[in-house]
Amino acid sequence: MNRLLPILSLLAGGVLIVIAVIYAVEPAASLPAFFPGHVSATDPEAAHHHIKHAIAAFALGLAAFAYAWFATGPAGRSGAARSQPS
Numbered sequence: 001m002n003r004l005l006p007i008l009s010l011l012a013g014g015v016l017i018v019i020a021v022i023y024a025v026e027p028a029a030s031l032p033a034f035f036p037g038h039v040s041a042t043d044p045e046a047a048h049h050h051i052k053h054a055i056a057a058f059a060l061g062l063a064a065f066a067y068a069w070f071a072t073g074p075a076g077r078s079g080a081a082r083s084q085p086s
């Protein structure tokens with residue numbers, strides 16, 4: 001169970017980065033239908049790119065990677081171990 005959450009976090013981070021790229025490069029009409037912001041090809045907003053969605057997905061992906069990094073790092077020392085005897 002110790003390694004399951006960081007692994008899932010890495011997976012979620014990767015998926016979010018891919019979603020960010022899709023939002024940045026595809027116009028709204030070309031987005032998959034289940035993505036928020038998808039519009040039909042005849043809509044006046046069909047050529048619009050959802051840059052704010054891309055930034056949000058990218059930031060969440062980076063946050064997921066940061067969590068996985070810190071969760072798998074070495075355990076911190078206790079306060080007693082750091083104190084030097086006088």
